[in-house]
Amino acid sequence: MNNFHKSKFKFIRIPELEKNGGVIHAFSTRHSFNMAFNGHDNQEEILKNRIVFGEAIGIGAREIVTVKQIHGEQVITLKERNINIDCIRSKEGDAIITNLRGLPIAVLTADCLPILLIDLYRRAIAVVHAGRIGTYLRIVRKTAKEMKNTFDILSKDLLIGIGPGIGGCCYELDERGIQPFREETSYYDDFIDRRGKNRYLLDLAGANERQLLELGVLSKNIFSTRLCTACDTENFFSHRAVRGEDKRMMGLIMLSEFAEL
Ligand SMILES: [Zn+2]
Numbered sequence: 001m002n003n004f005h006k007s008k009f010k011f012i013r014i015p016e017l018e019k020n021g022g023v024i025h026a027f028s029t030r031h032s033f034n035m036a037f038n039g040h041d042n043q044e045e046i047l048k049n050r051i052v053f054g055e056a057i058g059i060g061a062r063e064i065v066t067v068k069q070i071h072g073e074q075v076i077t078l079k080e081r082n083i084n085i086d087c088i089r090s091k092e093g094d095a096i097i098t099n100l101r102g103l104p105i106a107v108l109t110a111d112c113l114p115i116l117l118i119d120l121y122r123r124a125i126a127v128v129h130a131g132r133i134g135t136y137l138r139i140v141r142k143t144a145k146e147m148k149n150t151f152d153i154l155s156k157d158l159l160i161g162i163g164p165g166i167g168g169c170c171y172e173l174d175e176r177g178i179q180p181f182r183e184e185t186s187y188y189d190d191f192i193d194r195r196g197k198n199r200y201l202l203d204l205a206g207a208n209e210r211q212l213l214e215l216g217v218l219s220k221n222i223f224s225t226r227l228c229t230a231c232d233t234e235n236f237f238s239h240r241a242v243r244g245e246d247k248r249m250m251g252l253i254m255l256s257e258f259a260e261l
Contacts, residue, residue, distance in 0.1 A: 009033075009056045010235070014161045014223045022120040024104075025253040026057040027163035027225070029235050036108045036248035037089075050250070054104070059254055064104045066250075067093040069129050073137040075146045078103065095128040095143040099151055099255070106252035110237040111229050113165035113204055114251025115140050117147065119158055124151035125253050132173070135204055136180045141211040155216030160209075160223065163251045164236055167228030168193065168203030171240075178202060 005011050010031040017025055033049040034041050051061045063085045067076055074093040078100060096105040105127045107114050112131030117140075119125075126143050128134070147153040168191065178200040181188045191203040191210065205224050213219060229236035237247045 005056075009052055011053070011057055012164065012225060012227070013057075014225065016223050017116065017118060017159055017161045020120055021256060022123070023118055023125060023253055023255055024057065024059055025116055025161060025251075026053075027114060028053050028250040028252075029164075030233075030237055030247075030249070031235070032056070032249070034237075034247035035106075035250040036246070038246075040246055053250065053252075057252070059104050059252075062102070062104060064106050064250070064252060065089070065096060065098075066106050066108060067091050067096060069094050069108060071129075071131055071133040073134065073139045073142055075126075075139070075143050077146065077150055078105070079150070094130075094134050094139055095126060095146075097124065097126040097143065097147055097150065099124045101255045102257040104252050104254040106250045108248035108250055109163070109165060109229075110239045110245060110248050111166040111171075111241075113208060114163040114249075115208060116161035116163070116251065116253045117144060117158055118161075118253070119147065119151070119153035121157050122151050122153045123255060124153050125255055127251060127253055130204065130208055132171075132177065132202070132204070135207050135211075138211050140208050141215055144212065144215055144217070155212075156218055158212075158217050159221050160212055160217060161253075162205050162208065162222070162224035162226075164225050164227035164229050164249070165204060166230045166238065166240060167226065168201055168206065169228055170230035171202045171204060173200050173202055174198050175200075181207070 107129035117126040193201040230241040
């Protein structure tokens with residue numbers, strides 16, 4: 001299912017998301033370099049990396065909208081054409097929704113999951129940053145609901161793309177970390193693997209899929225790369241697997257400007 005594009009700046013696409021031509025999307029890798037402004041790399045370098053990535057995936061040198069991610073549940077909705085991208089960048093949030101064509105929206109991750117939501121019929125898209133806390137707060141579900149409220153999307157029409165993130169193979173949590181999920185045992189049971197005293201493995205992608213299915217998203221419309229960032233540090237940044245890692249990858253989506261949808 002995954003396409004590991006072998007350009008100089010390797011990125012990943014889920015072909016099923018683009019077969020109707022309504023959106024352009026991609027997940028960057030370590031080879032696209034750092035995409036986050038809040039690390040140690042200087043701002044100009046980051047802007048350059050973002051432009052090179054944008055050109056590699058076919059959106060050109062346009063500015064990419066990101067927000068200040070805080071592991072919360074705030075959803076930012078963009079529907080006015082004349083937005084100030086610098087201003088949006090300072091807003092706190094962990095999901096972005098838009099119906100604006102040609103506006104690339106993105107989240108930054110290095111183990112957390114980048115999740116894309118698309119309704120091609122009502123022309124609305126979203127991008128979500130879901131780590132342990134975001135998943136517990138059910139941010140993906142909240143984002144889909146917000147898309148319903150604002151753009152009348154239907155769950156059954158949503159296409160979902162789940163990018164690379166830490167897998168159930170590597171995401172180890174202690175008793176304290178897993179506790180909130182264990183309180184909802186029947187809900188998350190299938191995604192928690194007890195490996196011994198004070199040692200659990202959590203399948204973040206599975207837990208997010210569960211939330212989407214519950215909302216009425218069809219399983220045939222959920223496409224997950226199932227690529228683990230901690231297993232493959234040659235290709236991905238991993239906050240957990242590489243001590244002190246402050247670089248981030250980007251999960252990006254944009255409504256095409258000229259699609260007949
Ligand atoms: Zn792994």
